[in-house]
Amino acid sequence: MAIMEYFTPTHVYFGVGAEDQVGEVLKSYGAIKVLVHFGSGSVRRTGLLDDIEEKLRDAGIEYVELGGVVPNPRVSLVRKGIKLYESEGCDFILAVGGGSVLDSAKAIGYGVYGGGDVWDFYCGKRKVEGTAPVGCVLTLSATGSEMSDSSVITNDETDPTYKRGVNTDFGRVKFAMLDPMLTATVSKYQTACGATDIMMHTLERYFHQGYALDFTDELSFTLLKEVMKWAPVALGNPEDYDARANLMWCGSLSHNGLMAAGNSNKGDWACHQIEHELSAEYDVAHGAGLAAIWGSWARYVLEVDPSRFVKLGEGVFGESDPVKTIEKFEEFFRSIDMPTDIKGLGLNFDEAACRTAALGVTFQNARKIGNFKVLDTEDIFNVYMMASGLK
Numbered sequence: 001m002a003i004m005e006y007f008t009p010t011h012v013y014f015g016v017g018a019e020d021q022v023g024e025v026l027k028s029y030g031a032i033k034v035l036v037h038f039g040s041g042s043v044r045r046t047g048l049l050d051d052i053e054e055k056l057r058d059a060g061i062e063y064v065e066l067g068g069v070v071p072n073p074r075v076s077l078v079r080k081g082i083k084l085y086e087s088e089g090c091d092f093i094l095a096v097g098g099g100s101v102l103d104s105a106k107a108i109g110y111g112v113y114g115g116g117d118v119w120d121f122y123c124g125k126r127k128v129e130g131t132a133p134v135g136c137v138l139t140l141s142a143t144g145s146e147m148s149d150s151s152v153i154t155n156d157e158t159d160p161t162y163k164r165g166v167n168t169d170f171g172r173v174k175f176a177m178l179d180p181m182l183t184a185t186v187s188k189y190q191t192a193c194g195a196t197d198i199m200m201h202t203l204e205r206y207f208h209q210g211y212a213l214d215f216t217d218e219l220s221f222t223l224l225k226e227v228m229k230w231a232p233v234a235l236g237n238p239e240d241y242d243a244r245a246n247l248m249w250c251g252s253l254s255h256n257g258l259m260a261a262g263n264s265n266k267g268d269w270a271c272h273q274i275e276h277e278l279s280a281e282y283d284v285a286h287g288a289g290l291a292a293i294w295g296s297w298a299r300y301v302l303e304v305d306p307s308r309f310v311k312l313g314e315g316v317f318g319e320s321d322p323v324k325t326i327e328k329f330e331e332f333f334r335s336i337d338m339p340t341d342i343k344g345l346g347l348n349f350d351e352a353a354c355r356t357a358a359l360g361v362t363f364q365n366a367r368k369i370g371n372f373k374v375l376d377t378e379d380i381f382n383v384y385m386m387a388s389g390l391k
């Protein structure tokens, strides 16, 4: 039996002006009417939306717009998108934006195909069995959603709000147009959040129990070093093509499965679960939340297998002391103005908040998370306490 599967069917168009082909490419999929999905305004301000719609008109493709996706995208807009897609007789969804727009587009695709309550797919009640076709023009290097099998949606109709992800190969979009210069207008803060998220998708995969392919470890170290090299350049000069291009491609490869290829499992992912609870409840930016948690998680799990930290430190920093390696990652996060504790997110967590959040992560003790070290509610509480400076 195979120890892993590697499936990345997304057709990637990479380079300046990659999005110019959008009309022709959509036509090649037989698209007649497209739902153009976007965020809260950046694509209007930059003129990208106008350009894309012009390309659609040139190709004789009809379209209908649905904007308004917010970071930590909401199920309420997904429902609106499903209705609009159906009432307008659309046959393709084009996401123009960052990870939130992509994830919302994927959710609309599942809802259109599967009918019923789209939230069922996210809370685990039903399995995704198909999707309406989705393609994207990416404007932010971060989540890797443009090649990943994942979509993460926040339920804003419940109290407390829930943020849940669904992983399925139906989430691999048909095509991704990656023009690095479209990310030149991303704010410094979102650029730094994105760089952190890219690094975390590789770190999460690196830390796991079981077999690790050396080649994949080495690829991981290269990816981490590249992000740490180019993120500061992009922050210093947002228009730097090399910086934007390297970050963009690292973002896609960090989360398309390559960084776990040959390994005996898909990684730890505890930090993502611990972070998602923060962005669900407090609407913090995903990348910043990860930076705030990672060091505390790393210290908490270090003893499970220090040799994994030694290899990482040697590969990335030429550093064989595991504790110093953790500190070096944190120094990097701080150097790009990312927080390395919960306070840095603007949140004042006390013991009760740590307890509530930990119970949220485990769905009130109904599950454990992690693979490098399996964490229960008490463990997660300890990580939140450490990240809050209370332990």
Ligand code: NZQ
Pocket: 038, 039, 040, 041, 042, 043, 069, 070, 071, 072, 073, 097, 098, 099, 100, 101, 103, 139, 140, 141, 142, 143, 144, 145, 148, 149, 150, 151, 152, 182, 183, 184, 185, 186, 187, 190, 193, 194, 197, 255, 272, 279, 286, 287
């Ligand atoms: O909404 P607009 O106006 O477009 O502004 C966005 C938003 O405010 C802005 N932005 C995007 N491109 C821009 C730009 N501003 C100027 N110029 C541009 N070119 O950036 C802000 C953040 O956008 P968002 O899409 O929310 O960021 P990101 O790409 O980091 O996505 C975060 C979401 O993805 C989820 C996260 O949890 C979070 O909900 N994730 C999705 C994953 C996946 N599907 O594989 C994996 C990740 O681990 C993550 O969980």
Ligand code: ZN
Pocket: 143, 197, 200, 201, 272, 286
């Ligand atoms: Zn992430």
